Amino acid sequence: MDILLLEEDSCIADLLPFTSTRSVLDIRMGILTFREKWEHLLGPNGFSGTAPTPTPFSGRAPAGTPLPANLLPTPAIASLIREALKHGPLTPSSAKDILSKGTLIQYPWHIFLHNAAALNADFSLLTAGRTSQPIPASVQTSSPEDIFIEEGARLQHCLLNASSGPIYIGRHTEIMEGSLIRGPFAACEGATVKMGTKIYGATTLGPQSTAGGEIKNVVFFGYSSKGHDGYLGDSVIGEWCNLGAGTSASNLKNTASDVKVWHPASGGYGNAGIKCGLLMADYSRCAINTAFNTGTVVGVCCNVFGEAIPPKYIPDFSWGIHHRYLWNNALRDINNWKKLKNQSINDREINTLKHIFGAP
Numbered sequence: 001m002d003i004l005l006l007e008e009d010s011c012i013a014d015l016l017p018f019t020s021t022r023s024v025l026d027i028r029m030g031i032l033t034f035r036e037k038w039e040h041l042l043g044p045n046g047f048s049g050t051a052p053t054p055t056p057f058s059g060r061a062p063a064g065t066p067l068p069a070n071l072l073p074t075p076a077i078a079s080l081i082r083e084a085l086k087h088g089p090l091t092p093s094s095a096k097d098i099l100s101k102g103t104l105i106q107y108p109w110h111i112f113l114h115n116a117a118a119l120n121a122d123f124s125l126l127t128a129g130r131t132s133q134p135i136p137a138s139v140q141t142s143s144p145e146d147i148f149i150e151e152g153a154r155l156q157h158c159l160l161n162a163s164s165g166p167i168y169i170g171r172h173t174e175i176m177e178g179s180l181i182r183g184p185f186a187a188c189e190g191a192t193v194k195m196g197t198k199i200y201g202a203t204t205l206g207p208q209s210t211a212g213g214e215i216k217n218v219v220f221f222g223y224s225s226k227g228h229d230g231y232l233g234d235s236v237i238g239e240w241c242n243l244g245a246g247t248s249a250s251n252l253k254n255t256a257s258d259v260k261v262w263h264p265a266s267g268g269y270g271n272a273g274i275k276c277g278l279l280m281a282d283y284s285r286c287a288i289n290t291a292f293n294t295g296t297v298v299g300v301c302c303n304v305f306g307e308a309i310p311p312k313y314i315p316d317f318s319w320g321i322h323h324r325y326l327w328n329n330a331l332r333d334i335n336n337w338k339k340l341k342n343q344s345i346n347d348r349e350i351n352t353l354k355h356i357f358g359a360p
Contacts, residue, residue, distance in 0.1 A: 002085045004047040006038070007066035013265035014106050015070065017281035017299050017316070018221075018238055021352055024069040025049045028206050028221045029111055030118030031126060031168055031186040034073055040125055041078035064089020072103040072114060074121045108279045108297075109261060109272040111236045112217050116165060116202035119184035123148065123166040135160075146183065158193075165201045194227055206239070208341055216251075218277075223341060235277035240337055244288035251277035251294060259295040262313035281316070283334050283353075300356055301330050316356050327357055 012019045018027060025035040032040070038047045049069060067090070071077065080101060084094040103114055126148075133149040135141060138157045146162035148169065149155070155175035160167050165184025169175065173187040178196040184203075187193060191205040194212040205211050206222030213226060216233040220226075224237050228245035235249060252275055253259060259276040260269040272295055280298040287305035298304060299316035306321045317325040331353070335345045 002064065002089045003045070004038075004042060004081055004085065004090070005064065005066040006047055006049050006069040006071075008049065008069040011068050011070040011104075011106065014263075015108055016264045017279070017297065018108055018111075018236065020300050020316070020356055021238070021282045021349075023049060027070075027105070027111065028204065029072065029105070029115055029219060030120075030122035030204060031170075031188060032122050034069065037073035037122070037125075038078075041073055041075060042081070065092050065095040066090075067095055067098065068104065070105045071099065072105055072118060074102070074117075075125060077102045107261075107263070107270060107272070108236055109234075109276050111219050112202075112234050113273070115204060115217065115219055116184050119168075119186055119202050119204065120166060122186070123168050123184070126168070150189075153187075170207075188222070200233075221282075223338075223343075233277050234275040235279065237278070237280050238282035238284070240283045240334065241280050242285040242337065244286050244290060246289040247286055247292070248290075249278035249292035249294075249296065251275050253294050261295040262297045264297075283330075283337075285337075286310075301325060301334065301353065303333070330357070 008024045011024055015024060026033050077098060080098050084090055105111060105114060133151060133153065135144055135147060135149065136156055139155055140159045141147060143162040146166040147160055150169060150171040152172040153169045155169065157177035158175050158179040160181050162183040164182060167181060167183040168186040170187055170189040170191065172189055173191045175193045176195040179193045181199045182201055184201040185199060187205045188207045190208040192210045194210065197212050198214045199211060200216035202217050203215055204219045206220045208223045209220040210225040210227045213229040214231045218232055218235045220237045221239045223239045224241040226232055226243040230246050230248040232249050233251040258274060259272045261272045261276055263270040276295040278292045278296050281300040283301040284298045285303050290304060291309050293309055293312050296310065296312050298314045301316060302314050302318040303325065304310055304314060310321060317330060319325045331345060338344055
């Protein structure tokens with residue numbers, strides 16, 4: 001069978017600021033990243049991405065018409081691709097047919113808009129033919145057949161309601177007492193839900209992330225923290241972010257009109273629909289009691305603080321609101337935050353950040 005080629009160039013700009021620091025294939029939706037989904041669906045040698053992280057393949061150069069890398073991988077789409085590739089490389093006609101039946105994640109707000117579908121698909125993919133760890137006796141549940149607990153997860157005296165969507169509790173996660181969780185929901189490996197947290201679907205808590213307060217329809221890519229009270233809904237939070245205690249983000253305008261979101265590639269505003277909260281790129285943080293306006297975009301490595309409500313677009317490497325982060329200080333602070341999870345900044349990250357910052 002031939003190899004699927006996934007092309008990124010046409011979709012990187014529209015998914016900024018999240019594609020400033022990662023391949024489109026490394027965006028997380030549902031439980032897995034796009035890359036991990038394709039590996040499960042087509043095998044690690046069944047596809048090849050374009051950049052910046054090449055995907056290994058079996059040695060034959062991919063041929064035929066590529067599919068855009070922002071096509072949401074699902075079992076149904078993978079089945080169509082496998083059938084088409086039996087007859088040789090994808091043709092323009094077969095690629096068009098596959099795209100007509102799939103979902104493109106074109107803009108950042110599509111990540112949370114389509115997260116419920118991604119969660120349902122990933123839950124089925126990861127749990128098929130497997131048996132969940134037992135649900136502890138102190139945990140109250142609805143639709144327990146749609147709850148899956150991986151080995152090493154710790155949960156007691158919480159409520160899991162999977163009647164509106166599945167709930168996936170990953171390896172070595174902790175769901176603390178008093179937490180109220182309504183599916184669809186995923187806590188990926190090493191994630192923590194703090195005491196008394198209220199989570200509505202469709203929410204993804206990426207690896208090593210922390211959740212607290214009230215959360216609805218939010219995707220945390222990983223290693224990020226919203227550990228305290230405050231509301232966050234219809235939002236996407238990148239990696240290595242921190243929301244200070246009491247931080248909240250509006251996700252609905254008082255006029256109930258459509259939310260306009262800054263679109264860096266066009267230098268204008270895009271229509272995100274009636275609800276959109278906070279879109280925060282990697283390595284960014286905000287002070288306690290920060291109040292974000294509806295549809296706010298925060299760039300890479302920003303430290304947001306100040307007395308006024310932040311603007312709806314905060315450029316990369318902002319310090320406060322009107323100043324620029326000093327390069328050496330930015331790297332120092334990123335490394336300080338990574339040390340909290342026993343990690344450190346690496347050369348690849350430094351080179352990526354240097355390109356974004358414009359450092360020599």
